[in-house]
Amino acid sequence: MLTKGDEYPIHQTPEPIAYSGTDRNFYDRYFFNGYNWDGSVFFGCGLGVYPHLNVMDANFAVVVDGVQHNIHASRVLHMERLDTKVGPIAVEVIEPLQALRITVDSAEHDFKADITFRGRARALEEPRFTYRQGPRIFMDYTRMTQNGSYEGWIEVKGRRIEVKKDQFVGTRDRSWGIRPVGASDPQPVAPPPQPQFYWIWSPLNFENAITLYHINADAKGDAWNTAAVLCPTGDGEEEKMDRCWSDISFQSGSRHAKAAELHFQRHDGSRIDIKLTPKWNFYMTGLGYGNPDWNHGGYKGELVVDYDCFKTADIDTCVPPYLHIQAFVEAEMKDGDKPVQKGAGILEQLIIGPHAPSGFKDLLDMAP
Secondary structure, three states, X not given: OOOHHHHOOOOOOOOOOOOOOOOOOEEEEEEEEEEEOOOOEEEEEEEEEEOOOOEEEEEEEEEEOOEEEEEEEEEEOOOOOOOOEEOOEEEEEEEOOOEEEEEEEEHHHOEEEEEEEEEOOOOEXXXXXXXXXXXXXEEEEEEEEEEEEEEEEEEEOOEEEEEOOOOEEEEEEEEEEEOOOOOOOOOOOOOOOOOOEEEEEEEEEEOOEEEEEEEEXXXXXXXXXXXXXXXXXXXXXXXXXOEEEEEEEEOOOOOOEEEEEEEEXXXXXXXXXXXXXXXXXXXXXXXXXXXXXXXXXXXXXXXXXXXXXXXXXXXXXXXXXXXXXXXXXXXXXXXXXXXXXXXXXXXXXXXXXXXHHHOEOOOOOOOO
């Protein structure tokens, strides 16, 4: 089947663009988060394409006055991957690797937005994520991450938020490859592994620089994928660190951070140390992550749109679907003898199963 994408020189296999290899779990995804420097407004957006499931879905969420508003949409893809619009939510590439536009237009749910992302630093390629469970590929994907500023507006339930480029920053990413999407596999790998996933991802914005840190680790705490980068704003070259690690203390009765420190070591042995202070949580369930009703790639029909909301202060549990979060954090970066730089960003956390350095031993035991 020929589609619009076949007109462009973007093929990766001998097949038409509609066919993405042979793995039914192939996906292609946009993700955005944005916030003002004090964190009083936070929004997120995701749009996913699942070529072998023939589904496209999208979510937009905004937290304002302590309430997280979430709009969800899913439709049949009809094998056309370049129509990146799902009901009221659309993502448009204005300038590759630099500018993208998000629009939401749902009069039914009193929810509208028109915001444009522009990179304030270059797009960064993270190390390829490849993870097996026994003989089976569980994840195999690449992610491109970029910090930027936002401009535009959001209207939700009669409240209009002006998004001004000198006040709103954030991060967007593009990831593509293989990870579990749609319906679960009816026959897991034998013998079934103990559920375990330790994931920390922290893009931060400072006045004249950005940093990016992530770690995936096994139950012993050994990292199977980790990296850290310091990058100046503008078109400056990123500096990849030789080593990186994090120290996290957890809130009692939870798996969410009370405080965190990131440590980067250069090849010459010099260090960057960043202190993070979490202020409040954005719940990724609003963007479909771990959401039992709006799981990524789930088939819901030709087109289905829905809305929900909740007060973030009322969420007092750290179990699904509220385990996966992006905590808004204040950041203080110390780079050698240079003055301390203050910034803001997020500390994304998803910790399932044992992780010895954190003291977790079972599926969802909590910090003492």
